[in-house]
Amino acid sequence: MTFDPNDPALRRRRPRPQLARRDVLRGGVWLGVGLGVAPLLAACGDSGSSGQTANGTAPYPLARPDKPVTLAIKDSNPPIADGLDPEEGGTFNILNYAQYMAPGVMKDFGKKHNVSVEVTPYNNYDEMLAKIRQPGESFDLVFPGPSVLGKMVYAELLQPLNHSYVPHLKNVWPEYQDPWYDKGAQYTVPYTIYGTGIMYRADRVTSVPEVGYDLLWDKAYTGKVYLLDDRQEAIGMSLLRNKITRDVNTSNADDLKRAVDSLIELIGLVKVKTDVNAYSEVPEGTATVHQCWSGDPIAGQYYLPKGETPEVLGYWRPTDPTEYVIGSDNIAIPKSAKKPVLAHMLINDLLDEKIGLQNFGWNGYQPPITKLSATYLVDQGYIPKNLSNAVVVPSDFKGGLTFYEVSPSTEALWQNDWARFKAGA
Amino acid sequence: MPDRASDHDRATRRLWPALALPGTFWLIALFVVPFYAVMAVAFSGRINLFNEPIPAWNPLNWQSSTVTNVIKDSFTPSGVYHEVWVRTAIYSFWALVICVAIGYPVAYYAARLAGKRRGLILALILAPWWINYITRMLAWVNLLQDDGYVNKALGWFGIPPHSWLSGSSFTVVWALAYGYLPYFIIPLFASLDRIDQRLLEASRDLGVGSVRTFLHVTLPLSRLGLITSLVITALPMAGDYYTNTIVSGSPNTNMVGNQIELFLLEGPQKNIGAGLVLVLSLVLMFFMFYYLLLTQRASREATR
Numbered sequence: 064m065t066f067d068p069n070d071p072a073l074r075r076r077r078p079r080p081q082l083a084r085r086d087v088l089r090g091g092v093w094l095g096v097g098l099g100v101a102p103l104l105a106a107c108g109d110s111g112s113s114g115q116t117a118n119g120t121a122p123y124p125l126a127r128p129d130k131p132v133t134l135a136i137k138d139s140n141p142p143i144a145d146g147l148d149p150e151e152g153g154t155f156n157i158l159n160y161a162q163y164m165a166p167g168v169m170k171d172f173g174k175k176h177n178v179s180v181e182v183t184p185y186n187n188y189d190e191m192l193a194k195i196r197q198p199g200e201s202f203d204l205v206f207p208g209p210s211v212l213g214k215m216v217y218a219e220l221l222q223p224l225n226h227s228y229v230p231h232l233k234n235v236w237p238e239y240q241d242p243w244y245d246k247g248a249q250y251t252v253p254y255t256i257y258g259t260g261i262m263y264r265a266d267r268v269t270s271v272p273e274v275g276y277d278l279l280w281d282k283a284y285t286g287k288v289y290l291l292d293d294r295q296e297a298i299g300m301s302l303l304r305n306k307i308t309r310d311v312n313t314s315n316a317d318d319l320k321r322a323v324d325s326l327i328e329l330i331g332l333v334k335v336k337t338d339v340n341a342y343s344e345v346p347e348g349t350a351t352v353h354q355c356w357s358g359d360p361i362a363g364q365y366y367l368p369k370g371e372t373p374e375v376l377g378y379w380r381p382t383d384p385t386e387y388v389i390g391s392d393n394i395a396i397p398k399s400a401k402k403p404v405l406a407h408m409l410i411n412d413l414l415d416e417k418i419g420l421q422n423f424g425w426n427g428y429q430p431p432i433t434k435l436s437a438t439y440l441v442d443q444g445y446i447p448k449n450l451s452n453a454v455v456v457p458s459d460f461k462g463g464l465t466f467y468e469v470s471p472s473t474e475a476l477w478q479n480d481w482a483r484f485k486a487g488a
Numbered sequence: 489m490p491d492r493a494s495d496h497d498r499a500t501r502r503l504w505p506a507l508a509l510p511g512t513f514w515l516i517a518l519f520v521v522p523f524y525a526v527m528a529v530a531f532s533g534r535i536n537l538f539n540e541p542i543p544a545w546n547p548l549n550w551q552s553s554t555v556t557n558v559i560k561d562s563f564t565p566s567g568v569y570h571e572v573w574v575r576t577a578i579y580s581f582w583a584l585v586i587c588v589a590i591g592y593p594v595a596y597y598a599a600r601l602a603g604k605r606r607g608l609i610l611a612l613i614l615a616p617w618w619i620n621y622i623t624r625m626l627a628w629v630n631l632l633q634d635d636g637y638v639n640k641a642l643g644w645f646g647i648p649p650h651s652w653l654s655g656s657s658f659t660v661v662w663a664l665a666y667g668y669l670p671y672f673i674i675p676l677f678a679s680l681d682r683i684d685q686r687l688l689e690a691s692r693d694l695g696v697g698s699v700r701t702f703l704h705v706t707l708p709l710s711r712l713g714l715i716t717s718l719v720i721t722a723l724p725m726a727g728d729y730y731t732n733t734i735v736s737g738s739p740n741t742n743m744v745g746n747q748i749e750l751f752l753l754e755g756p757q758k759n760i761g762a763g764l765v766l767v768l769s770l771v772l773m774f775f776m777f778y779y780l781l782l783t784q785r786a787s788r789e790a791t792r
Binding site: 121122186187188189190192193196214217218285286287330334335336337338348349471472474475478479481482483484485486487488 | 535537538539540568569570571572575633634635651653654655736737738739740741742746747750751753754755756757
């Protein structure tokens with residue numbers, strides 16, 4: 064049996080915490096004592112390292128669009144020199160979410176440079192940090208979002224980029240050549256950008272209300288209503304839907320309580336469920352309404368049952384970009400990289416219009432490359448016309464809302480309220 | 489001569505404890521140390537930059553506030569985790585009832601009545617273990633979905649389709665019972681198999697009917713096996729968090745294992761997760777001790 068990575072039947076994408084099936088597989092370990100041990104033992108080695116207590120403030124500036132951050136470059140951790148020859152042979156190690164880069168792209172790259180490309184997957188940033196910090200472990204590429212970047216640079220887990228190897232950076236939106244979380248793109252280049260909206264079965268949902276979030280509160284879809292299994296996305300959506308605040312990083316306990324109370328309503332009202340599989344569940348019909356990332360409807364067209372066309376899928380997003388939650392993932396090179404020159408070259412490849420398009424065609428998540436506009440993608444047949452609103456545009460990034468890195472105490476506040484929802488009381 | 493004997497005694501005295509060494513090592517490495525680590529995290533509450541807990545290895549530095557709060561939130565009716573504890577207890581209870589109702593007759597049949605087919609029946613009971621637990625649960629998702637075979641089969645009898653997977657407690661309880669049934673049957677089978685046939689014959693000879701023989705001879709003699717089975721099944725069931733995730737996925741069927749997962753998987757509060765693990769372990773240990781007490785009493789009675 065041959066495996067063709069470009070076979071559309073094999074396309075899938077999973078950019079964010081896969082709380083559903085994979086965690087569950089990993090969790091084949093019995094709970095009880097077992098589960099607690101792994102992270103604990105990992106933590107044993109370095110108690111008290113570069114520390115910060117539960118309520119302390121971060122020892123580095125937290126980036127915000129109105130307070131952009133230029134990440135420090137230390138003499139002890141310089142970028143690689145210009146004009147080096149690429150490394151050859153051996154393995155090229157990528158640390159990434161599972162199924163987040165097209166196998167075809169990796170295969171071509173490996174063939175071209177005579178390396179075998181291997182992916183070590185993670186489900187969330189805690190896990191990524193634990194893996195990248197393992198002593199003796201080396202990775203050549205990693206995909207940190209803005210919310211985890213500051214601490215990784217502070218802890219010297221990443222190396223600065225040498226832009227002379229990345230001429231394709233000029234292909235990306237100007238906003239992303241100098242983003243607020245990494246002025247001058249010194250450590251990162253953008254990988255994907257996506258918004259958070261509502262995916263639905265257009266054949267079952269006859270009329271979409273002005274505020275599409277209300278579909279989630281519609282009793283007609285009981286048992287087939289899903290929230291993203293992600294506390295920031297779910298609570299953030301409720302903050303916006305109920306017009307509690309536009310600050311989706313709020314540390315106001317009352318606001319959070321109101322938002323989560325509204326989510327708890329969904330349990331009794333529509334028996335709401337949570338996971339991150341909108342891309343397959345809506346096309347397959349398990350879900351009628353699913354909070355989702357904008358890459359889900361695009362990938363969803365490959366999950367339709369035989370005989371159904373993409374017209375049965377619909378995507379709703381807030382029309383006002385200042386109410387649209389935007390996320391992005393970046394590419395960076397770990398300090399431990401053994402093949403930093405090759406890493407720069409793969410970064411450059413991914414920002415290439417053709418390779419970027421190939422990668423997008425597989426995972427459904429768009430790179431912010433100027434040429435790959437909604438019109439272009441529809442014309443090229445990558446996106447059906449009815450889903451063209453799932454393409455994120457530069458004004459969304461400029462005006463949109465984003466989950467920032469917040470203090471551990473704010474994170475704890477959100478987590479406790481999320482636990483209240485998850486307890487289903 | 490006497491010297492030699494005492495040498496021999498001393499050697500045996502050293503031999504027996506030495507034989508216990510591997511077991512002791514196992515117990516310390518895989519239970520005592522991890523359990524202490526869980527405590528050190530639950531009683532610490534400090535984290536490093538990377539959201540990793542910094543365990544408080546020295547008990548003098550322990551802070552009890554997290555664990556006290558976890559206990560309060562678990563066992564007061566208005567507590568955040570109260571509902572999941574109640575749900576865990578109810579689901580485990582009913583799943584165990586189903587296990588007894590299905591598992592006891594099966595074990596009884598296999599042990600007493602199966603004759604030549606006993607090997608086949610045991611093989612059939614163990615057959616599901618050839619397939620991964622998660623895979624079996626995912627298979628149920630296919631069977632139970634709205635247009636799945638279960639609803640199709642119901643349709644033949646004119647029963648309207650039911651949404652089995654929309655956050656139904658009923659489905660979760662049956663899934664738990666299905667998943668853990670083999671764990672229940674095997675120890676029970678072993679204990680029923682050990683019952684001395686002559687005791688049953690004696691009972692029959694004394695003119696007791698088969699129902700009363702079962703109630704007054706078989707059942708009391710298999711009581712310990714039954715309790716062993718219940719304990720072995722209940723322990724993993726109470727900590728389960730993936731069965732309900734797969735067949736329901738709704739917050740209104742979440743159990744305490746799901747709350748533990750929520751706090752341990754990511755975020756700055758792994759100490760709360762550790763606190764919940766601690767409380768769950770204590771609750772289960774309580775049943776464990778009760779079980780040990782029963783077995784001890786039984787063995788004392790046996791030697792008397």
